[in-house]
Amino acid sequence: MSHILLRHREIPDLHKFNVYKKNGGFSAFKKAVTKMSPSQVTDEVKNSGLRGRGGAGFPTGLKWSFIDKNIWPHYVVANADESEPGTFKDRELMEMNPFQFLEGLAIASYAVGANVAYVYLRGEFWQIAEAMDKQIAEMEEAGILGDKLFGTDYSLRIYTHVGAGAYICGEETALLESLEGKRGQPRNRPPFPAVAGLFGKPTVINNVETFANVPMILANGADWYKSIGTPDAAGVKIYSLSGRVRKPGNYELPFGSTFRQLIYEHGGGVQDSRPVKAIMPAGASSSLIVANDKVLDTPIDYAAVRTMGADLGSASVIVLDDTVDLKWVISKTLKFFKHESCGKCTPCREGTFWMNNISKRMQNGNGVKNEDVDLLLNVAKQIQGKCLCALGEFSTMAVVTGIERFPEEFNRA
């Protein structure tokens, strides 16, 4: 099957305006603005079954329909903060097929009645942001962005905004704070962004990959999109495959593909032909899944991964083989979360600090002490369910599931 999102793999130079346009580009946006009402666009996306690709998997059309129509103006924000260890899919989309993403963002903006949209890119994507500014200018020149588009009354401007190195800004309310020029610390909810988001106004925030799906759905119809994937999850997903595989990279597969297909058919198998010990399907935030045959051969969608005791998240699949020490793995994830905790909620700020300390102690060669394992679990359980956002929760996943599912690695067998 040819790609729906990573179309640049079949179409050379798709990142160029004329090439994208020649391959049907911007016709979906034009169709939306000239032939469809905003609610028709939202309904089409709703009917397609598209779910958010940033991690939570929330139904996209439903999210758009929540926007408060009594308060104006509305904003749309693209979350291009891609910072989860193991995730690098939005980067490829924005580098190689940027116009499809921008067109999707434009369609979403029309659907919710926004005249201004922002792309929040992580600071490290400096070069992508520079290129995107030029791409936006090209769209303006061609009359695809700007005032009174396609002879209608609809106007739209898109602006890039570059972050500066903070994982937490991938969390949507922290992202909004950052976009408002503040420290990227999550907000209390409610109110949700659909009611009070950017500058206190109703705002829709979606991931880059989510937007990239939208032009294809409008061009080919909701039924076409729904025919791909599983009843739980329609369409395709880009898996960022990393870790101990021979061919790490992004692979676009329909939902319902298996980890075995991903790792062996696409990823070329495991380095040195070792067996897979554990899979982290959602990057560093992930629970550790024991990689048995049943897990490897189960068709993957959001619900299926949940039955494995994990979440699919943004599908950043980190593969761990039998040579990898899981105590070392959690020392890496804890170091990350300790660094990235924004400090707002005490359980997360203190908990990640102390879990990191304990984990370092385990790594120091003095051996794993039983009381340290107990203490780790104790601290982790005190973080869970007690923080404003998911970061605290995420920091505990590998720790708790590592100890519970691989007790022998923590002297618990």
Place this chain on the structure above:
Amino acid sequence: MSLQQKYPKEIKQILSKYPPEYKRSAVMPLLHLVQKDEGFVSKESMQEIAGLLGITETEVGSVVGFYTLYQEKKAGKYRMQICTDLPCALRGADEFFNQVCEHLNVKDGETTQDGLVTVEHVMCLAACDRAPMFQEQGPDGIKYHEYMTIDRVNEWLQSLKQVETGEKR
């Protein structure tokens, strides 16, 4: 020279992105301008940005302190920021980091004697499939260097040194 004297066009362009009543949003892009220009963010620049946006210096400082790409202290002209997070480490990033430190005779966070390069470890940069890798932060902004080996680091260092001698002449 003040920021406004140096970058009038850039500042105007940055401010045009946000509603006038929410110009505080411009604090991050303005700080990027300073970071790129100075190699860090000086107190004077923070004061100027505060004045430009009608916020306090403390508010600007709180943003500088929060985000890792703004630095409050001068370091080498180029910062070599090596990702050693889990996916990169599974592909040899820790070993690469140690090799680089040994090769340049520095420890984490230190600068080479000629003041050219500061080596730091950083968190995930969304390049997990191309590890080992590092990010260059310096006068040319931010660039990625991927599929790294010590030989390729040397080539990069040579190119930096050529730019340096070119500038001095």
